[in-house]
Amino acid sequence: EDLLYRLNVFPILVPPLRERRDDVPLLAWAVIQKKQREIGRNVSAISPADMERLIAYDWPGNVRELANIIERALILSQGATLELGEDFGRGVAARAAGTPEGPNDSLRNVERDHIEGVLVRCGWRVEGAGKAAEILGMNPSTLRYRMRLLGIRRPA
Secondary structure, eight states: OHHHHHHTTSOOOOOOGGGOGGGHHHHHHHHHHHHHHHHTOOOOEEOHHHHHHHHHSOOTTHHHHHHHHHHHHHHHOOSSEEOOOTTTTTTHHHHHHTOTTSTTSOHHHHHHHHHHHHHHHTTTOOSSTTSHHHHHTSOHHHHHHHHHHHTOOOOO
């Protein structure tokens, strides 16, 4: 507690990696140099397409996530060029386009759409065997409460 108090005298704010995209190539190479010694691999290049994917990624886990991704790529890559793999960055383009998998869709909107979809499939029946509350795994009164909160109403 005393250490935290003393450190707060002069706080140092470091912006997240997604706000420092120019730092990604330098950090990636620093991680590569460190990890390739640990793993015993030698990488001399990253393809320009993979570097663009690294720069475009949102980095919710910041530098720790970058280090994990680089280490995984070092282990799985064949040859002297680092290969990120097809599964890295899946959904980056979708987030940029604002599709449902991206941050432009709030949890509230996703929840509303899901509940409405289940209600439509059930003919707007909340209670009973195989009806919306059972499918959603909640008490019927809880479902009605969530519907009120989310502004879900049966169309006329």
